[in-house]
Amino acid sequence: MTVVAERPGPGPKPEADPERKTRAEIITFGVVVAAPLIALITAIPFAWGWGLGWSDIVIAGVLYVITGLGVTVGLHRHFTHGSFKARRPLKIVLGIAGSLAMEMSVLDWVATHRKHHKFSDKDGDPHSPWRFGTGFRAVSKGLLWAHMGWLFETDRANREKYAPDLVKDPDIVKLHKLFPVLAITTIVLPAVLGGLLTLSWWGMATGFFWGTLVRIGLLHHVTWSINSICHVFGEEVFESRDKSRNVWWLAIPSFGESWHNLHHSDPTCARHGALKGQIDLSAGVIRWFEKAGWAYDVRWPTPERLAAKRIAA
Template sequence: MMSSDTPTGGSTRPGGGSGLDPRLRRAQARHAFAILVLPAIGSLIAIGIAVHDGGVPAAALVILLVSYMATYAGITVGLHRLFAHRAFETTPWLRAVFAVLGCMAAQGPAIYWAANHRVHHIRSDRDGDPHSPRIANGRQLGRWEGFWHAQAGWTFSHRPADVFAVTRDLTRDRRLMWINQRYLWWVALGLILPALAGALAIGGIRGAVLGLLWGGAVRLTLSYHFTNAINSLTHMIGTRPFGGRNTSTNLWPIALPTLGEAWHNNHHAFPTSARFGLAVWEVDIGWWIIRSLEAVGLAWNVRRPLPESISAKRAAAAAGMQVDDDDRVTA
């Protein structure tokens, strides 16, 4: 599906792809094209079959839901909260599981994903942010141009972060590096498993095809666009209870499908917190997963905001004061 030359390194500076080795630039373009276009084509085929058949088998929808939840947990709990921000600690085998599930989402190798996200926080909405809808390559972007850049365009043109500089702690993890270097294996596994599930649950080649289309193509299309909506929409529309020098927002309509990622202003206010949904009504499934792991002893040193820090930042933002991101959280 994707080239084994998928770029995993680069600089913390944006280069618009122009500073990359031509071979890496071509690999980047192939990967970006594959994850944007191929699942979309598969999704259209799945919808066409559903229209022709007068519906979708319940088993295919279950395969979609299970595979989506598992791989999106790999993104939000694994790649984001565990690897990018070290918001909690867990066992080596569970780190490996989250890394594999995150790679199955086909958004790049685990360490590459975490490195780019760390750069996003370092340079948020400034020159150097890999996927800001506000600025790219030193140039201010218009509203629709910025939306396209943050939603998909950046995957074709960004200069990948230098993983050995930005995520040195992760590159020292031999097991994680082994998983990272076999990224395409996990992408393939993320397609094979739903196809097998379809063959067993629905039956035969038709079941395998439906499992592949719904648990593979449709899942990847949804996870790709919901993840990139955090780059685009939650830096363009929504509420800003904590303000901040960046343009991050909370956007409740996509909080459920992103497993809590859409509480993005909360996240920028407390970037190393494992909890994104800070109010009782702010649904954060990623946090519920981590909290459950903590309850059974599989997660520890779980970082969460101090109540006084939350109150102080809300009050400062309400008073119109400029508030910086910080790490005032406690285990």
């Protein structure tokens, strides 16, 4: 593993956030992290010849795409960074899809991510892998922290401070209040669909296993890998004030989010994989929305802007 020798320089001074996560929220995070991991570990023997059918693949696959794009296109590029503007129906659909990913509510997700960008890889970053230093052991510990350890931190990013625009949006406030209902829906729906498609209790059980546990676990770990892996490993092509990197093998499962270096170099850009050969499925979806008239004022990269940010060879 190649570790950068110098520690990131000083950044903005972090300010204390008055809000705290409740004990129930932290326990819930623990269940959400542990249950999918157990499901993933047991997935192969469970599926060996009798635990996986076409209905399971369709349910898990469709929900992975919907909720994954809800995170990348909705929570990230639209709500957090304003890479494009969305008509109200699309805004609500993206908010629901992102909430069904069961990561955080729209308000909490956006507040946390904006705080990450303000202090990226500096003191105050909620999930920097460089938190403990630059040595091998320190970065190894930091990778675990950045991947999922930070979820158990009691401090919560202040919604009014980091997402004041969304706090004033009545649609987003309603989605925030409905997050527990949406979380239950994303847990129960695959089992219901599995039962209806197969007309069996077994189909309900396998639908829950693959469509809920495995699907949520996979999406969470792909999302968290952007926080951890993409800030330590990979290629740096564009200038940025942090350690963001491009990790090509995560591009497909992350819907283009792993072209992370350009994103941190130009956070409001609607396309993260802007160079030749960089597949960015989220940008393709935004392009479809734009052509349909559902999205507008899309901030696409320009050759001049990309050239200005490229690191000289």
